[in-house]
Amino acid sequence: NAGVTQTPKFRVLKTGQSMTLLCAQDMNHEYMYWYRQDPGMGLRLIHYSVGEGTTAKGEVPDGYNVSRLKKQNFLLGLESAAPSQTSVYFCASSLERGLADTQYFGPGTRLTVL
């Protein structure tokens, strides 16, 4: 049971390049999330998904797209990277039990945009 895994761990992009971050979970969770964390700041929700084939915008969705074609995978895409997207990206998934939701996080992807 690997939990939540993220690919790649590190990436350097030039402004205007595109890339896709992959998140995978093997816990059969319905909900998945993408957050970003900037130095000295808390996590901010980019997009989330409440089930296969569904996605929704979080707090800071601009410049990102997502897809959830399979229940276990959640992809985050940057179509045209900007230096402001330099950050650490965390994926999470959660198990819903009534009104309690426990989110489990991946190890993160460190992205630098030059």
Added chain:
Amino acid sequence: DAKTTQPTSMDCAEGRAANLPCNHSTISGNEYVYWYRQIHSQGPQYIIHGLKNNETNEMASLIITEDRKSSTLILPHATLRDTAVYYCIVRRLANSGYALNFGKGTSLLVTP
């Protein structure tokens, strides 16, 4: 989510119990108390959560006061690997939305 207040930092000697307090005096009816931690350069890690009763798992114990206005996370035998920022979060899924609001947390330093 209810507002939480935590000390900015704490120290604990290795092998001793670490008791991390959290004040959530505005907690309402069915809001849960969650604890997460983030070790430097790693993803946040879920520790434990509770509603009214005290809870214990393999990582920690959670003590919630009877009036639910405060709680304490207890790491019974702290190790150097427990050095991290610990976050107390109060939320109820139906009212809180999907984003976890981590706040500032408590920076715990475990010393040899």
